[in-house]
Amino acid sequence: MDESTTTFPVAALVERIRAHTARIGVIGLGYVGLPLVCAFNDKGFPVLGFDVDPEKVTALNGGRSYIRQIPDAKVAAMRATGRFEASADFSRLGEADAILICVPTPLTRQREPDMTFVEATAAEIGRHLRRGQLVVLESTTYPGTTREVVRPLLEAGGLKSGADFLLAYSPEREDPGNIDYETSTIPKVVGGDGTGALDAALALYGEAVVKVVPVSSPDAAEAVKITENIFRAVNIALVNELKVVFERMGIDVWEVIEAAKTKPFGYMPFYPGPGLGGHCIPIDPFYLTWKAREYDVATRFIELAGEVNTAMPAYVVGRLAEALNDRFAMALKGARILLIGVAYKKNVEDCRESPAFKLTELLEKQGAKVEYFDPFVPVIPRLREHPTLIGRRSVAWGKAAIAAHDAALICTDHDGIDYAALVEWSKLVIDARNATKAVPRGRDKIVKA
Structure with missing residues (x-):
């Protein structure tokens, strides 16, 4: 991307983020997405959660949780603020200023990456994408996914990364069952598709987590998460x-x-x-x-x-x-x-x-x-x-x-x-x-x- 052609209103988005008036959309309300919803809601952001599972949507809108580490009272309190809603209607993606993707990335039976969920989600976002939005992939994946898989699907409708919307990668670092750390207390690594995307993503996560760690690119951020888990896998072996x-x-x-x-x-x-x-x-x-x-x-x-x-x-x-x-x-x-x-x-x-x-x-x-x-x-x-x-x-x-x-x-x-x-x-x-x-x-x- 040629930074000299960037026309995205980065400063305006960052201003809304720092004022906590930017609306956050979180896609995938599981063990990664729901704690992320809580972290942003706790900081006063309006949050719209998306999931394809209607039972999850119904439970959350009814003030009930399906994750042990997040009690029903927490979900009920978020609903009581009026700043959180769950939805299965992806046509509402345009309501969000920042869209965070937290969908599964499993393996196929041949032990190859199964990008079905990421691809379907990116394509869905692309159908509703509007100018001025920030999109961040959080799902763990191989280096290059954000640029090679997600960006083309988002740009399929004619909008361009850096000029019309911003794109970044920030790997989830959840550790279910760990009472010593939660989403807001775990440093967040961020890599942007251009300086504008990096600035906006750093501003966003900086309002919700204890520390943000910028890296040079989405590829580098993707490699960070892969490295962390390979380190553990090799030592366990x-x-x-x-x-x-x-x-x-x-x-x-x-x-x-x-x-x-x-x-x-x-x-x-x-x-x-x-x-x-x-x-x-x-x-x-x-x-x-x-x-x-x-x-x-x-x-x-x-x-x-x-x-x-x-x-x-x-x-x-x-x-x-x-x-x-x-x-x-x-x-x-x-x-x-x-x-x-x-x-x-x-x-x-x-x-x-x-x-x-x-x-x-x-x-x-x-x-x-x-x-x-x-x-x-x-x-x-x-x-x-x-x-x-x-x-x-x-x-x-x-x-x-x-x-x-x-x-x-x-x-x-x-x-x-x-x-x-x-x-x-x-x-x-x-x-x-x-x-x-x-x-x-x-x-x-x-x-x-």
């Missing part, structure tokens, strides 16, 4: 591999990590598990490996980490099978297994990409009968994959229900679960999260995996 090696040596990897993290420099603790879950770490690294092929670059380190992490559910099932055979001369076929936790991480209800579902399928493929207990997930919701698991219900917590199973497999280490009781009531406990570390009795029943 490393400790998962160490877990397997140390188990063969008779060494407890959890003990090693606890001791290693006492070093005040040069070490950062990461923890093994039964596999990766959530909407970021299992997915985002593959966005870069896919894009790297365009440049004839092999991302062997990232792909190896993916292989290690993907193998963890099978490793855990193998440890369970060995333990059943060693303790009870029992095969997995016909064994009753109780999965503890199906959310992808502790203290949240989010099940996206949870390793619990892969564990369930592997166990049932070998003839085991699998049930689950999760206080955060009473019913397994709609999933992109694993259709046979949708609608299954959590068993009730209690001695009789737990004792009726041949083994309990801890997949998600929610706080608030009585792990001492779990060990007492179970015949065998396979602990993939070190959740039973403080349980004093019955340790002979516990097998770490």
Whole structure:
């Protein structure tokens, strides 16, 4: 874009932003979009939320939340201000001065980026785009998406980025279940398609979050988020591999990590598990490996980490099978297994990409009968994959229900679960999260995996 031809009224938009009279539109009212709505509403901005799910729209307009970390009272309070409304009518996009895109970016079955939601959203915005708007993509994606995918769709109606509207990228950094950080207290990285877009996006987020961090381009901002999640994926793969090696040596990897993290420099603790879950770490690294092929670059380190992490559910099932055979001369076929936790991480209800579902399928493929207990997930919701698991219900917590199973497999280490009781009531406990570390009795029943 030639900055000399920029005619966009950046100063006027920035003035409305700083006066908190600019209306914010947020597309996608899930675990990223709804907290963003709250952050801007808390600062006095009028916010219009968009979602294709009419049940979410109805719930929010009725003052009800569907995300545990955001209570009903919070949504009701936002509605009471008169500054928040949810809508499924995308023809109203023209009412917003800034449009923030918070839609999913999953992988296809071939582990390639699925840009369906981003493309459909950008095309919808393009149909209603008006001069003077700022559009920001927040969905995690590969470097180049904002310029190569979103911008052409927005410009399809004749308006041009920089001259008629502004375009930027600012990656979401939500961490569901983390009580120490929320949207407004997490620094926001921003890259603009031109200086005008950068200035406007910095002004916008600067009014709602503790700190804004400008970078040179949308591509750089996209690379920041990918880098953050690849860092985590690779280090988790490393400790998962160490877990397997140390188990063969008779060494407890959890003990090693606890001791290693006492070093005040040069070490950062990461923890093994039964596999990766959530909407970021299992997915985002593959966005870069896919894009790297365009440049004839092999991302062997990232792909190896993916292989290690993907193998963890099978490793855990193998440890369970060995333990059943060693303790009870029992095969997995016909064994009753109780999965503890199906959310992808502790203290949240989010099940996206949870390793619990892969564990369930592997166990049932070998003839085991699998049930689950999760206080955060009473019913397994709609999933992109694993259709046979949708609608299954959590068993009730209690001695009789737990004792009726041949083994309990801890997949998600929610706080608030009585792990001492779990060990007492179970015949065998396979602990993939070190959740039973403080349980004093019955340790002979516990097998770490």
